[in-house]
Amino acid sequence: MKVLTTTALGLVLAAGMAQAGCGIEGGSVRILANDFDALGLVISEAEACAGDGVTVEKNMTTEHKALQVPALTVDPAQYTVAVVANNSIVPLLNDDLVRPLDDLVEKYGQSLQPSQLIKIDGQTMAIAFMGNGQHLFLREDVLEEAGLEQPTTLEGILEAAQVIRDKGIMEYPLAGANQAGWYLGNEFVNTYLGYGGSFFEPGSAEPAISGEAGLKTLAMMKAMYLAGDIAIINQWGSMVNGHVDPDGPAPQIGEATVLAAAPTVGGGDTPAAALWWDGFTIAKNISDEDAEASFIAMVHGIRPEVAQQNPSAATWLMKDFTAPDTAKGVLGNAKAGAKPYPMSPYMGLMHTALGAELADFMQGKESAEQALADVSAAYRTAAQEAGFLN
Amino acid sequence: MRHRDFAAFILPSAFAMVLFIALPILSVAVQSLFVEHEQVVVTVESCGPFGCETQEKVDTQATAALRAEQPLGRFNGLGTYLNRAHLAVDEIGVILSDNDGFGDVMARIYNLPFYKALAFTLVYTALVTPLAMILGFAVALGVNNIPKIYKGPVIFLSLLPYIVTPLIGSLILFWMINSDGVIGASLQWLFDDPELSLKASPTLTWVTLIVYGIWHMAPFPFVVFYAGLQTLPQDTLESAMIDGANRWERIRYVVMPHLVPLATFVGLVLMMDNFRVFEPIIGFSSEANATSLSWSIYNDLNGQVDQLFGSAAATSILTMLGVIVLLMPVLIRTWREFNRKAH
Numbered sequence: 001m002k003v004l005t006t007t008a009l010g011l012v013l014a015a016g017m018a019q020a021g022c023g024i025e026g027g028s029v030r031i032l033a034n035d036f037d038a039l040g041l042v043i044s045e046a047e048a049c050a051g052d053g054v055t056v057e058k059n060m061t062t063e064h065k066a067l068q069v070p071a072l073t074v075d076p077a078q079y080t081v082a083v084v085a086n087n088s089i090v091p092l093l094n095d096d097l098v099r100p101l102d103d104l105v106e107k108y109g110q111s112l113q114p115s116q117l118i119k120i121d122g123q124t125m126a127i128a129f130m131g132n133g134q135h136l137f138l139r140e141d142v143l144e145e146a147g148l149e150q151p152t153t154l155e156g157i158l159e160a161a162q163v164i165r166d167k168g169i170m171e172y173p174l175a176g177a178n179q180a181g182w183y184l185g186n187e188f189v190n191t192y193l194g195y196g197g198s199f200f201e202p203g204s205a206e207p208a209i210s211g212e213a214g215l216k217t218l219a220m221m222k223a224m225y226l227a228g229d230i231a232i233i234n235q236w237g238s239m240v241n242g243h244v245d246p247d248g249p250a251p252q253i254g255e256a257t258v259l260a261a262a263p264t265v266g267g268g269d270t271p272a273a274a275l276w277w278d279g280f281t282i283a284k285n286i287s288d289e290d291a292e293a294s295f296i297a298m299v300h301g302i303r304p305e306v307a308q309q310n311p312s313a314a315t316w317l318m319k320d321f322t323a324p325d326t327a328k329g330v331l332g333n334a335k336a337g338a339k340p341y342p343m344s345p346y347m348g349l350m351h352t353a354l355g356a357e358l359a360d361f362m363q364g365k366e367s368a369e370q371a372l373a374d375v376s377a378a379y380r381t382a383a384q385e386a387g388f389l390n
Numbered sequence: 391m392r393h394r395d396f397a398a399f400i401l402p403s404a405f406a407m408v409l410f411i412a413l414p415i416l417s418v419a420v421q422s423l424f425v426e427h428e429q430v431v432v433t434v435e436s437c438g439p440f441g442c443e444t445q446e447k448v449d450t451q452a453t454a455a456l457r458a459e460q461p462l463g464r465f466n467g468l469g470t471y472l473n474r475a476h477l478a479v480d481e482i483g484v485i486l487s488d489n490d491g492f493g494d495v496m497a498r499i500y501n502l503p504f505y506k507a508l509a510f511t512l513v514y515t516a517l518v519t520p521l522a523m524i525l526g527f528a529v530a531l532g533v534n535n536i537p538k539i540y541k542g543p544v545i546f547l548s549l550l551p552y553i554v555t556p557l558i559g560s561l562i563l564f565w566m567i568n569s570d571g572v573i574g575a576s577l578q579w580l581f582d583d584p585e586l587s588l589k590a591s592p593t594l595t596w597v598t599l600i601v602y603g604i605w606h607m608a609p610f611p612f613v614v615f616y617a618g619l620q621t622l623p624q625d626t627l628e629s630a631m632i633d634g635a636n637r638w639e640r641i642r643y644v645v646m647p648h649l650v651p652l653a654t655f656v657g658l659v660l661m662m663d664n665f666r667v668f669e670p671i672i673g674f675s676s677e678a679n680a681t682s683l684s685w686s687i688y689n690d691l692n693g694q695v696d697q698l699f700g701s702a703a704a705t706s707i708l709t710m711l712g713v714i715v716l717l718m719p720v721l722i723r724t725w726r727e728f729n730r731k732a733h
Contacts (some may be wrong), residue, residue, distance in 0.1 A: 093450075095450070096454065115439045116437045116439065118436070118437070119435075119436065119438070120434060120445075121434035121436070121447065122435075128438060128439050131439060131440075162423055181677065200446075203433055203446070205431070205446075275440045291483075317439050322477065330442050334440060338440075340438065340440045340441075342445070343445055344446045345429065345447065345448050346446075349696055354694075356660075356677075356689070359677070360501070360678075361680060362678075363590070363592075363679075365592075374501065377474055378474065378475070380474075381473050381474070381475045381701075382696070382701070384425070384473070385426065386425075386426050386429070386696055386698070387425065387426040387429045388429050388431070390428070
């Protein structure tokens with residue numbers, strides 16, 4: 001034990017010495033991020049750059065979305081780095097709180113791939129390091145017992161669920177996240193994208209969800225909802241580890257779980273799941289020295305070796321990353337042409353309206369037409385207040 | 391006390407009240423009259439790991455210029471108060487002019503978020519306030535009559551629901567009524583219905599929230615009434631006994647009149663508290679079936695990426711007006727009594 005501790009300590013010290021500063025001359029790195037394992041890994045790598053006049057602080061919290069705008073609005077900003085995703089970058093862009101990174105990429109970004117750069121109007125505004133999205137988690141043992149093939153469409157899933165139930169293997173073979181609020185809105189976004197729907201009239205903030213695709217989406221969501229729980233689920237790629245972990249609470253289930261791309265719907269070939277990326281932005285209201293230090297530390301945190309050493313932690317976007325089985329789902333979605341979650345400035349308002357107004361429909365209290373009309377009306381009220389509509 | 395002494399005595403407290411209560415309320419009221427600037431949106435190409443596409447984006451410089459011109463935002467008057475998320479005058483007009491009878495009108499008005507929240511808030515206040523007072527009174531009478539050595543522990547146990555943080559209390563109950571929880575599973579067994587869930591049906595959700603509210607609130611009237619019972623004039627009580635009054639008559643004609651002033655105070659406080667019901671809605675995740683005015687404010691400020699300050703401010707002002715309207719009868723009565731005593 002003692003030997004082990006000493007060795008570990010030695011390794012930590014050696015690692016610390018070898019990496020102290022990461023070539024940063026000085027400055028303060030202050031990171032705000034969501035709280036899940038893959039991000040923790042990247043941030044702890046970035047923290048290794050502390051020392052020699054460089055300080056690295058972090059705040060990982062699920063409330064990061066509520067903090068980021070006020071914290072980056074003050075000058076100097078409270079955080080130099082905001083770790084964001086497709087949806088949470090939007091308020092930062094709307095208020096002009098993050099800086100273009102092109103010159104920093106040119107100077108210090110040799111390890112980055114072109115596809116990692118989030119370019120808006122030609123300017124690099126964020127660096128993505130992992131992909132995410134919901135995809136299928138299937139219990140192979142249950143499917144085999146029922147004599148079924150892997151379903152690839154939402155309709156196929158419903159049929160499979162029916163077979164599993166009829167054969168008495170499970171009462172509720174399907175799971176989805178349908179709690180009122182964000183998750184309910186998200187189910188709609190996924191399925192609606194699968195039907196090829198668009199949320200707004202082209203080039204305007206007018207809602208456009210009340211058409212046929214919207215009605216079909218709701219009918220499908222209702223059918224999925226009624227089918228109940230658990231041999232087949234559409235779940236976040238970043239949660240793979242928790243589900244298939246051999247040291248987890250149910251290793252035999254983990255072993256029998258297979259991962260596949262999200263299903264298609266309505267005869268289309270677009271997976272019914274939005275694609276997400278997680279990446280980092282650098283605040284605008286900070287000194288150039290801090291911005292440079294932050295950029296170098298974060299690039300150090302997402303260097304290709306981090307992905308290679310932790311292949312199952314996330315669907316990494318870094319160079320030379322050979323995706324293991326655990327990354328199959330998200331990559332399958334991307335390959336099959338899944339649509340990214342819209343980065344439009346008013347998508348957040350739409351998502352909130354969907355989450356709030358679809359609950360009545362899911363409970364059978366109102367018609368699909370009425371539900372979509374309510375969503376449009378609620379969205380329009382909010383968009384008017386936010387200054388997107390008149 | 392001389393006026394000058396009184397003024398000097400009250401000044402620090404008055405100053406704090408202006409600073410921490412009056413000014414924030416004023417700022418909320420001002421905020422509710424404004425909405426955000428028109429956002430200048432441009433279409434650009436955006437690229438990422440999943441390819442490129444055209445997407446809208448806020449032209450931050452043009453929007454910032456608009457902002458600098460009018461730092462408060464666009465003046466909207468009472469527009470926010472009247473829109474669909476609040477009083478919904480236009481929508482109500484449409485509903486009233488074109489409907490299939492009273493039931494349809496009620497259903498469609500209830501479908502509007504503000505009225506949905508108001509309906510639950512009013513029902514909750516109207517039921518929890520009197521029932522919690524009755525329960526608290528009954529417990530106080532009971533505790534008053536038990537032997538002295540048990541009193542300490544019994545009072546502590548009776549106070550527990552009030553001591554437990556509402557969020558924790560409601561979460562614990564939420565888990566218990568879950569279909570795997572002890573109450574949920576027992577009910578399913580009792581009614582022999584495996585699909586029975588207190589969380590899925592709107593009516594049962596309302597009942598659960600109201601029962602929880604009574605349980606949580608009852609200790610407050612209990613403590614106040616129990617304290618009041620200690621000041622009960624024993625000689626009046628004894629003469630009532632000599633006059634042959636039974637237990638119920640003594641409660642009705644001696645105890646209750648003695649406690650009326652306290653009941654007014656307790657009712658006032660309970661009504662204000664209940665009208666602001668919030669934690670149980672979060673604890674029970676009951677947004678789909680029951681929302682309250684306070685929950686609407688929270689929801690506006692806790693949007694996914696955007697915060698609707700004007701909307702939240704308008705709901706806050708409407709909530710305050712609601713509290714004033716509710717308390718008006720009691721306030722008028724207190725004012726009259728004060729005047730009567732003064733003359």
